[in-house]
Amino acid sequence: FLLNLNAKLAFIAVAMLFGRAVWAQIRYSISEEQKDGAAVGNIAKDLGIDHRTLKERGFRIVSTSGESMFSLNQNDGVLYVNGKIDREDVCERSIQCLINLKIALENPLEIHYVIVEILDVNDHSPLFPENEKRLEIGESALPGARYPLQAARDPDSGSNSVQTYKLSHNDNFRLEIKDREEDGKIPILILHKPLDREVTKNIKLVLTALDGGRPPKSGSIEIFVDVQDINDNVPVFTKEAYTITLNENAPVGTTIVQVNATDLDEGKNGEVVYAFGNNVNYNLRRLFEVNSITGEIILTDRLDFEMKDKYEIDIQASDKGIVPHATVKSVIIKIVDVNDNAPEIEVTSFSNAIPEDSRPGTTVALISVTDLDSGETVLPGARFQLQAARDPDSGSNSVQTYKLSHTDYFRIEIIDRDEDGKAPVLVLQKPLDREITKSMKLQMTALDGGRPPKSGTMDIVIDVLDINDNAPDFTKATYTVTLNENAHVGTVALRVNATDLDEGQNGEVVYSLGHNVNYKLRKLFDVNPITGEIIVTGLLDFEIKDKYQIDIQASDKGIVPLTTDQIITIKIADINDNPPQIEVTSFSSAIPEDSKPGTTVALISVSDLDSEINGRVTCSFPEDIPFKLMPSSQENTYSLVTTSSLDRETISCYDITLEAKDAGQPPLSSVKSITVQVSDVNDNSPEFSFSPYAFYVMENNAPGKNLFSVSASDKDTGENSVVSYQIWRDGVENKYTSFININSENGEIYALKSFDFETVKTFQFQVVATDSGTPSLSSNVTVNVWTVDLWVPTYCTLHGIELEKYMLKL
Numbered sequence: 001f002l003l004n005l006n007a008k009l010a011f012i013a014v015a016m017l018f019g020r021a022v023w024a025q026i027r028y029s030i031s032e033e034q035k036d037g038a039a040v041g042n043i044a045k046d047l048g049i050d051h052r053t054l055k056e057r058g059f060r061i062v063s064t065s066g067e068s069m070f071s072l073n074q075n076d077g078v079l080y081v082n083g084k085i086d087r088e089d090v091c092e093r094s095i096q097c098l099i100n101l102k103i104a105l106e107n108p109l110e111i112h113y114v115i116v117e118i119l120d121v122n123d124h125s126p127l128f129p130e131n132e133k134r135l136e137i138g139e140s141a142l143p144g145a146r147y148p149l150q151a152a153r154d155p156d157s158g159s160n161s162v163q164t165y166k167l168s169h170n171d172n173f174r175l176e177i178k179d180r181e182e183d184g185k186i187p188i189l190i191l192h193k194p195l196d197r198e199v200t201k202n203i204k205l206v207l208t209a210l211d212g213g214r215p216p217k218s219g220s221i222e223i224f225v226d227v228q229d230i231n232d233n234v235p236v237f238t239k240e241a242y243t244i245t246l247n248e249n250a251p252v253g254t255t256i257v258q259v260n261a262t263d264l265d266e267g268k269n270g271e272v273v274y275a276f277g278n279n280v281n282y283n284l285r286r287l288f289e290v291n292s293i294t295g296e297i298i299l300t301d302r303l304d305f306e307m308k309d310k311y312e313i314d315i316q317a318s319d320k321g322i323v324p325h326a327t328v329k330s331v332i333i334k335i336v337d338v339n340d341n342a343p344e345i346e347v348t349s350f351s352n353a354i355p356e357d358s359r360p361g362t363t364v365a366l367i368s369v370t371d372l373d374s375g376e377t378v379l380p381g382a383r384f385q386l387q388a389a390r391d392p393d394s395g396s397n398s399v400q401t402y403k404l405s406h407t408d409y410f411r412i413e414i415i416d417r418d419e420d421g422k423a424p425v426l427v428l429q430k431p432l433d434r435e436i437t438k439s440m441k442l443q444m445t446a447l448d449g450g451r452p453p454k455s456g457t458m459d460i461v462i463d464v465l466d467i468n469d470n471a472p473d474f475t476k477a478t479y480t481v482t483l484n485e486n487a488h489v490g491t492v493a494l495r496v497n498a499t500d501l502d503e504g505q506n507g508e509v510v511y512s513l514g515h516n517v518n519y520k521l522r523k524l525f526d527v528n529p530i531t532g533e534i535i536v537t538g539l540l541d542f543e544i545k546d547k548y549q550i551d552i553q554a555s556d557k558g559i560v561p562l563t564t565d566q567i568i569t570i571k572i573a574d575i576n577d578n579p580p581q582i583e584v585t586s587f588s589s590a591i592p593e594d595s596k597p598g599t600t601v602a603l604i605s606v607s608d609l610d611s612e613i614n615g616r617v618t619c620s621f622p623e624d625i626p627f628k629l630m631p632s633s634q635e636n637t638y639s640l641v642t643t644s645s646l647d648r649e650t651i652s653c654y655d656i657t658l659e660a661k662d663a664g665q666p667p668l669s670s671v672k673s674i675t676v677q678v679s680d681v682n683d684n685s686p687e688f689s690f691s692p693y694a695f696y697v698m699e700n701n702a703p704g705k706n707l708f709s710v711s712a713s714d715k716d717t718g719e720n721s722v723v724s725y726q727i728w729r730d731g732v733e734n735k736y737t738s739f740i741n742i743n744s745e746n747g748e749i750y751a752l753k754s755f756d757f758e759t760v761k762t763f764q765f766q767v768v769a770t771d772s773g774t775p776s777l778s779s780n781v782t783v784n785v786w787t788v789d790l791w792v793p794t795y796c797t798l799h800g801i802e803l804e805k806y807m808l809k810l
Contacts (some may be wrong), residue, residue, distance in 0.1 A: 028079070029117040030093040032087035037080055040070065040116060043075020043103060047112060051077045057105040062585045069099065070116070079114065087118045088155035095157060103583065109600040111585075113634065122160040122213030122378040126152035128221040138228040138560030139195040140469055146176075147189040148551065148565050150515050152209035153220055159212035168206040173225075175207070180549055180567075186516055189223070197227040199262040207502040228560040230467065231321030234380065242315075242331040248305040249338050256288070256333060259295040261317035268320040277314025277328045278387050279423050284313055288333075297331060308455040314385070323465050328385050330417075383413070389446035389456050396449035405443040410462075412444065426460070432727040434464040435501045468506040468558030472498040479552075479568035483727060485542040487573050493525070493570055496532040498554035505557040514551025514565050523569075525550055534568065542574040543609040562637075576614040576664025581607050582672040584658070590679035593648040597641075601627065601676055604638045604658045614664040621658050627676070639673075648678040649715050682720040682773025692782035693767075696750075699757040699787050707740065709748040710781060712769035720773035728766035729779060736763035749783075757789030 028041045044051045044059070054074045061072050068092070071080050079101075081379035091097030104111055106270040129150050137147070140549070154161045165187040167175040172195060176188040187207060203225040210216045238260045246256055263270040274295045276285060287301045288311070297313070311333045318326040391398045402424040404412040409432060413425045424444060442460040447453045475494060481494040500507040510529045513522060524538035525548070550572045555563040585603040608615040619629055619638055626646060629638040640656075654676045661669040688710060695708040714721040725747045728738055739753045739760070747767070763785055 007751045025113040027115045040079040062104040074784045124155045125217040126154040126209035126219035132222040140230045145191040149187045163212040166208045233264040235263045235317040236323040237261045237329045248303045254299040271320045382428040386424045387425045389598035400449040403445045470501040471562035472500045472554035474566045492538040493534040508557045514553045526626045528780045578609040579668040580617045590677035593646045602640045616663040622679045684715040684776040686714045686769035688712045688781040722772040
């Protein structure tokens with residue numbers, strides 16, 4: 001048939017006492033998309049059945065899971081395709097697509113099971129739910145971070161379904177494929193090289209899904225990765241040095257210079273504001289101010305060259321990040337003298353003498369900073385300017401150096417500001433990790449140059465601020481739970497739990513269903529975003545599916561959230577919630593009453609959608625009838641057969657109630673009533689109402705006149721009970737039978753001649769009553785006939801009256 005067919009015959013003959021029923025099984029394979037009328041296989045030929053008897057024996061499909069897809073030709077026994085078959089419509093997402101047909105013949109009864117396997121052809125390409133996918137990934141994401149993607153779907157099955165994925169070439173991501181069994185293969189995007197938004201803001205990837213066809217079909221999706229900024233860049237001044245010359249008579253409000261700094265970050269992280277550095281003293285702040293937005297340094301008081309001819313001002317540029325980064329730049333303003341002062345002579349006398357052994361450098365005060373916050377995103381080399389210690393002494397007796405207590409994370413750097421003294425700068429030399437060290441306490445010591453030197457100390461407390469650098473971590477490697485299929489809506493199946501080492505919003509975990517959880521699963525299950533409880537939201541049915549794998553996603557609440565996925569397995573336990581089903585296939589409207597014991601009347605199939613013990617079914621019916629159930633080679637299939645002879649004239653109809661009961665606790669059962677009609681066979685001969693018959697006939701009767709009638713009845717029905725009559729003429733000469741004849745339909749006997757008493761006084765003959773059965777049955781009856789004589793009249797006188805007198809002679 002130019003088709004890929006595989007026919008396997010397995011014959012099982014079940015011999016009964018006086019009758020038989022035959023079962024056979026055939027399997028064919030055809031590819032989907034066959035044209036209407038394509039031949040599947042010659043069932044009659046494969047079973048060895050004479051095709052000339054097919055119509056007579058009622059060759060037909062009696063039960064099927066897809067009867068409308070096939071037709072059976074009673075002339076040649078070939079099974080044909082009805083219309084175009086699309087495997088994806090018939091057996092959606094099934095590994096094997098099997099159509100079961102039940103074929104029956106009568107006289108004798110034969111049941112044949114035909115399995116048609118619909119083979120998949122690669123007629124579909126993989127298809128993603130969307131044409132493009134946009135991901136937002138923070139540049140703080142660490143290598144190894146995983147991002148599950150939605151899988152492509154291919155309606156084809158087996159090797160023609162999605163087999164692999166390919167990712168376009170890139171430097172930052174690689175692809176991992178996870179096999180989820182029934183849910184197919186899931187692509188997971190994995191970061192293997194850190195992202196840097198300042199280098200690449202956007203990355204375009206192409207994910208291609210390929211099936212296993214030859215040649216393979218494919219589908220693709222564009223993935224746009226938007227790299228989310230973190231505050232990992234400090235502002236940078238556009239000039240290495242700012243040196244300005246300004247006349248001492250410059251008016252108040254003069255814009256001296258405009259500094260400018262840029263930050264490679266974006267948003268708030270890249271917005272720069274300006275301010276004086278921490279070490280700018282009151283006198284400088286009185287003379288100058290800085291515009292926080294524009295960076296303009298403006299003169300706010302009069303200058304005097306004779307008081308000071310140069311100013312060095314620290315300008316700090318900071319971004320607006322949650323943990324701001326700052327850079328300090330020194331601006332040098334040189335004052336130009338103008339001739340605005342006449343010579344003066346000033347004499348200062350002291351009222352008290354100074355002892356010659358007075359020591360200079362007495363410490364008056366030390367100004368210190370007691371707290372310094374920092375963020376764990378700060379990179380090594382980051383600088384934090386500290387306020388300098390003050391020493392009223394001068395020269396070598398003033399502050400000469402600073403020392404920092406031992407630490408692996410910071411070192412101290414000293415900047416000489418000439419007249420403003422030496423300023424300490426704290427420099428980060430090792431990355432911070434809040435999850436290891438949340439805070440640290442340092443001590444900085446300022447030393448002057450005296451002999452011996454005097455010192456002052458300051459405690460520096462560093463609180464390491466959290467960034468979102470830890471993804472949630474599930475507390476269990478696997479989650480598996482078993483749930484009864486009758487679990488009520490609202491039942492908590494299990495609770496997942498994930499923790500996050502970060503703090504605050506970065507450490508708060510919320511739960512959701514993963515991106516690859518399809519619509520059907522979302523109708524059955526939901527997850528509480530706060531508690532992680534997996535809740536039943538739909539009706540579970542073991543008979544539809546006995547196991548679910550659900551992707552649960554745990555995410556933190558960071559500005560750029562980090563996520564982790566975990567697969568949970570929910571196994572559905574069967575309960576006895578389905579009663580058995582009874583299917584009865586009757587092969588004739590009635591069974592002949594002369595059927596031999598063991599004759600098959602009908603085929604009975606029982607089924608139960610439950611599994612194991614809940615699906616074990618027994619079938620029974622009352623024992624006081626001449627039938628029994630015989631198990632067949634097919635599981636849960638019985639033949640209803642006769643156990644003794646039937647007599648339609650005694651019982652013409654049997655109403656049988658079948659009961660199917662499963663083995664569950666408590667057991668469920670169902671009943672089905674079938675009616676077996678006993679059809680008549682010609683097993684009764686006609687019976688005459690009298691035997692023998694005796695009749696009297698007047699002589700001299702008129703020919704053609706009805707003389708008398710006989711009557712017979714038959715207990716059978718239909719044609720078998722229709723009686724016809726005839727006079728038995730067995731070849732022996734009986735001259736008297738020529739005097740009469742009989743109506744074959746009603747048994748009325750009429751004269752062919754006139755009777756004469758003197759010639760025929762009495763005679764007898766046989767009447768045969770025959771039914772219309774095949775073969776016909778008959779019975780005889782003897783009919784005795786006497787002729788009545790009417791003798792010659794005589795005359796007599798009575799009271800003078802002459803009377804005519806007749807005498808009847810027998």
